[in-house]
Amino acid sequence: MSTVQHIAKFFPTTHLAAAAICTLVIGTTLVLLPESNAQQTQSLPVTINEDTASAVTDILEDNDIAVNATQTELQLALVETATTPPAAGSADIEQLSDDADKPVRMVVENIPLEDEWKDFKVSNGDSLSGIFLKAGLTATDVYRVTNAVKDTKALTRIYPGQTLSFLIKNDQLVQLRHIKSQLDTAVISKTEDSYILEEHTRKPETLQRFVNGTINNSLFLDAQQAGLSNRMIMELAAIFGWDIDFALDIRKGDSFNIVYEEKFLDGKMIGEGNILSAQFTNRGDTFTALRFTDSKGKSSYYTPDGKSMRKAFLRTPIDFARISSRFNLKRKHPVLKTTRPHRGTDYAARTGTPIKSSGDGKIIWRGKKGGYGNAVIVQHGGNITTLYAHMSKFKKGQRVGKRVKQGQVIGYVGSTGLSSGPHLHYEFRVNGVHKNSQTVKLPQANPVPKSERKLFNKVAADVVAKLESYKATQLASTAN
Known part of the structure; x- marks a missing residue:
């Protein structure tokens, strides 16, 4: 005996027909609709009469082999729903009449409810306890959470612009997310008797960017026009600030070249990294600086021959005055x-x-x-x-x-x-x-140590070669 015949022994033909038609129409509609609307609630009017019901029953019986378990389960679910009141969270049945001549309207929902998080962006003057109270929690909750993570740096400081997200169920804090930045998030989750901390750090993709420009007005204006951010301009000035007085020495026609890092996350730039190499030509004299990190992890800027760009004193104690x-x-x-x-x-x-x-x-x-x-x-x-x-x-x-x-x-x-x-x-x-602070000879800072010379020479050769390659490519591009 076929599956449909077995089912038919227990349910009226009209109910089976209604279920089959609804299944067919819903399936076809979902296939034809755009994918972005596939999960939207569908309200489907279907008219069923006795002839249609009989024809559908014959088709199903003649093609028993084409009726799979998934279809049968869906048909049974629809029939059972038609004869019993809807339970909480089940599909909402507007009307399912036993009279096959009347239209049947159904609303099918199969979208699970997501956890409801409460998000709070930290503002000036906010405190951890104050944000907990805004979320509907108590001072006791603050104590329990902070006590559980007291041996870590979690939640010791919160800053404006950061976000605290709370997941609360049955008036209990289930999970807390401290979004420190686009890269760093701390997650505090409830256990049976306490809370545990997990820290998540995303690593951005780092790419190099080359920018050059010529001074026509001022370093600040012309560097901005070349595409440098205010932060990069200030760092560029700081690197050469021991040799060049940017308030006094800059002349029209001076130029600069700079290679620095840009950081990307999910294809979007999220910030800037370090200046890797830079050149500044001032009054015909060219100064070149490169970033070197020694074996102990300490970074500083040096000339290609290993002398420190840093002097014992800044030439000027104020920027762009x-x-x-x-x-x-x-x-x-x-x-x-x-x-x-x-x-x-x-x-x-x-x-x-x-x-x-x-x-x-x-x-x-x-x-x-x-x-x-x-x-x-x-x-x-x-x-x-x-x-x-x-x-x-x-x-x-x-x-x-x-x-x-x-x-x-x-x-x-x-x-x-x-x-x-x-x-x-x-x-x-x-x-x-x-x-005279403008002319006094300033003592030099220490050069690259002898123990780091071999590593420095290799890094310096690579960095300078890359800088010259960028410059040559830019010159060729401008010439064309």
């Missing part, structure tokens, strides 16, 4: 209107512009100092000091006796003391004697 007054022992003071030596260099800049320590050292003065106004003096080694005057305010967290690093912000441009406008007054002293 205009020199408003140079070192001049016979200058007329703009406020006192008398001839008075100007034993430093003035950089005109907007109030609040960051001021950086020009070298490693220790703060030996921090406060008001007569006509200097708010000033900081840094001691470098045993015989060199630098002074920074007319500050609007000091960098928080610093004090006399605290050590600072080269390039570290120590204060902000202002107009305190005897000052005709906002600017930085910068002095460089050797054994107590004022020197």
